[in-house]
Amino acid sequence: MRHVLRSAILSLNPRLRLFALMLAMAVAPFAASAQVATPPIAGTQSGGVATGAARYRVRVDAPSAIADAMSSAVELIRWQEFSDMTDDLLDRLVRLAVAQTQEAAATQGYFSADVKVAIEPGSDPKLITLSVAPNEPTRIGDVQLTVTGPAVDDAPAGTLAVAKMRSEWRLPRGDVFRQSEWEEAKERALAALAASPYAAAKIIASEARIDPAMHSATLSLEIDSGPPFRYGRIDVQGLERYEPGLVLDFSPIRPGQRYEQQTLDDFVRRLLASGYFASVQAAIEADPAHADDATVTVNILEAPTRRLELGAGYSTDTRYRASVSYSDVNIDKRGLQLHADVRVESKLQSAHVRLVRPPAPGGWIDTLAATVSRTDIENLVERTASLTARRRSLDERSTPAFGAGFFASEEATEGPSRDRAHSFFVDGEYTWRRVDDLVAPTRGVMANAQAGVGIPGLSTRGFLRLIGRTAAWWPLGRETQVALRGDVGAVIAEARDGIPSNFLFRTGGDTTVRGYAFESLGVQRGTAIIGGRYYAAGSVEVTRWINETLGIAAFVDAGNATDSLARFAPAVGYGAGLRLRTPIGPFRFDVAYGEKTEELRVHFSVGLSF
Numbered sequence: 001m002r003h004v005l006r007s008a009i010l011s012l013n014p015r016l017r018l019f020a021l022m023l024a025m026a027v028a029p030f031a032a033s034a035q036v037a038t039p040p041i042a043g044t045q046s047g048g049v050a051t052g053a054a055r056y057r058v059r060v061d062a063p064s065a066i067a068d069a070m071s072s073a074v075e076l077i078r079w080q081e082f083s084d085m086t087d088d089l090l091d092r093l094v095r096l097a098v099a100q101t102q103e104a105a106a107t108q109g110y111f112s113a114d115v116k117v118a119i120e121p122g123s124d125p126k127l128i129t130l131s132v133a134p135n136e137p138t139r140i141g142d143v144q145l146t147v148t149g150p151a152v153d154d155a156p157a158g159t160l161a162v163a164k165m166r167s168e169w170r171l172p173r174g175d176v177f178r179q180s181e182w183e184e185a186k187e188r189a190l191a192a193l194a195a196s197p198y199a200a201a202k203i204i205a206s207e208a209r210i211d212p213a214m215h216s217a218t219l220s221l222e223i224d225s226g227p228p229f230r231y232g233r234i235d236v237q238g239l240e241r242y243e244p245g246l247v248l249d250f251s252p253i254r255p256g257q258r259y260e261q262q263t264l265d266d267f268v269r270r271l272l273a274s275g276y277f278a279s280v281q282a283a284i285e286a287d288p289a290h291a292d293d294a295t296v297t298v299n300i301l302e303a304p305t306r307r308l309e310l311g312a313g314y315s316t317d318t319r320y321r322a323s324v325s326y327s328d329v330n331i332d333k334r335g336l337q338l339h340a341d342v343r344v345e346s347k348l349q350s351a352h353v354r355l356v357r358p359p360a361p362g363g364w365i366d367t368l369a370a371t372v373s374r375t376d377i378e379n380l381v382e383r384t385a386s387l388t389a390r391r392r393s394l395d396e397r398s399t400p401a402f403g404a405g406f407f408a409s410e411e412a413t414e415g416p417s418r419d420r421a422h423s424f425f426v427d428g429e430y431t432w433r434r435v436d437d438l439v440a441p442t443r444g445v446m447a448n449a450q451a452g453v454g455i456p457g458l459s460t461r462g463f464l465r466l467i468g469r470t471a472a473w474w475p476l477g478r479e480t481q482v483a484l485r486g487d488v489g490a491v492i493a494e495a496r497d498g499i500p501s502n503f504l505f506r507t508g509g510d511t512t513v514r515g516y517a518f519e520s521l522g523v524q525r526g527t528a529i530i531g532g533r534y535y536a537a538g539s540v541e542v543t544r545w546i547n548e549t550l551g552i553a554a555f556v557d558a559g560n561a562t563d564s565l566a567r568f569a570p571a572v573g574y575g576a577g578l579r580l581r582t583p584i585g586p587f588r589f590d591v592a593y594g595e596k597t598e599e600l601r602v603h604f605s606v607g608l609s610f
Contacts, residue, residue, distance in 0.1 A: 161196030319346030427452025461498030504531025515573025515594030
């Protein structure tokens with residue numbers, strides 16, 4: 001109410017504003033509640049100087065959290081710039097400041113704060129000091145979370161959602177009670193249940209019972225789950241260029257399927273990643289009357305079909321980079337996509353063209369691609385070319401893929417000799433992702449298995465190629481996270497000669513074994529490092545998050561590539577770095593020491609390399 005009065009008063013002319021302010025100040029003592037408050041830590045704030053007759057400034061001596069809350073809650077602080085201030089109004093503001101400061105302190109968990117107001121005599125402008133003495137904070141003594149409705153007995157969907165809500169509760173016993181965190185905890189608990197089939201869940205009772213004498217808070221929250229929801233029809237809105245069928249082919253939703261917020265989020269992510277759309281919003285109609293046949297409304301803003309991008313950058317792996325890319329996502333007016341890009345880097349130059357069809361019914365994406373590249377890394381110059389066709393599932397959590405292609409390569413080390421090889425290669429792979437977040441996981445496991453064959457007679461040498469990769473994340477408390485990674489690979493053949501370099505292994509760099517240069521670990525041939533038939537690497541990393549976005553990490557990496565398992569010797573690197581959460585995944589800045597080279601190297605990368 002006080003905020004509404006302030007807004008109305010400021011919109012009046014000066015004379016009416018003065019009269020309205022006096023009236024509001026006369027009424028305010030009757031509207032203010034007499035809650036008690038509590039202690040702080042230490043901080044100081046100073047306000048501006050007014051230009052009216054009763055000029056004054058306020059100094060705040062309070063813990064930073066309380067001082068921040070006071071800046072928006074205490075009228076004496078907020079009205080320092082009021083040009084028509086009078087002595088009478090200032091006196092009223094000073095008398096109100098104690099109760100308002102106690103209210104502000106209470107929102108931060110201090111319900112018995114000792115507040116004092118002092119006016120420095122003879123000061124011009126008047127210096128008013130608001131002091132908040134620290135006392136014992138109010139801590140949470142008991143928490144009662146109650147769920148009613150069908151979810152309680154609905155196994156596994158309902159019972160798991162209730163268990164998740166309880167396990168992720170943000171205000172455990174012993175924490176300091178703060179009003180803002182109490183409100184956030186209630187919203188998170190409700191959201192956790194509403195993300196399950198119980199989309200219409202609602203809070204029916206909540207209470208924070210404060211005992212100022214005991215400095216304790218008893219919290220109770222009761223949520224009614226409502227009925228479980230099932231998907232009905234999908235209503236697509238906003239299309240101009242494409243048919244609704246194109247949108248529906250990206251959908252993981254099937255009519256009659258139980259609602260899950262995760263399924264809807266996957267649908268939105270697929271559409272945004274497709275290149276067809278600039279904005280996508282999707283929501284279920286959470287009306288309990290239609291719980292068995294709930295409509296999903298998808299609002300779409302189409303993206304421009306053609307796009308030209310110029311880029312420049314730097315990475316610790318391949319150094320300086322310039323790139324040009326062009327795309328047209330509707331070259332045949334039915335959603336066929338063309339993507340072309342050229343990259344020129346210090347160690348790598350490449351050109352890539354691919355055609356991508358819109359999803360086929362059943363959720364499969366087909367791609368035809370052609371690539372040529374040249375690399376000059378560790379005294380090995382490689383030239384490669386490939387033409388491939390691939391089919392991949394849209395499912396991001398259980399993703400099969402398979403394809404075939406023709407690959408050719410030329411390697412040059414010391415001297416005039418050139419090693420040339422080609423292969424017609426057929427392969428398949430499967431990726432499992434069981435994590436809490438596909439972009440920046442904090443809990444769960446990812447795994448990938450690949451198997452392919454260089455066909456004898458269509459290749460300079462027949463071979464079998466196998467790769468296994470896994471990564472795992474789990475939290476140790478709220479601020480600490482452990483991440484593990486392990487990769488192995490093998491090319492099974494009598495020798496490496498005649499196998500295109502695309503299929504052999506080298507390692508080292510930003511996302512593999514830190515402490516070593518990009519692809520500097522492999523088989524030594526003269527002064528060059530060439531690819532080997534066997535490969536293994538692993539990593540252990542611990543991250544301590546300072547706040548929601550910034551963390552400090554320590555890690556140990558090890559790995560190498562070889563042509564002989566008997567001579568395999570992992571190179572070890574270890575170090576520390578900074579982590580920054582971004583919308584496209586974690587940004588990593590690392591300093592690592594390579595034991596084999598006895599050198600320090602700087603590495604940075606962004607996103608999840610899996």
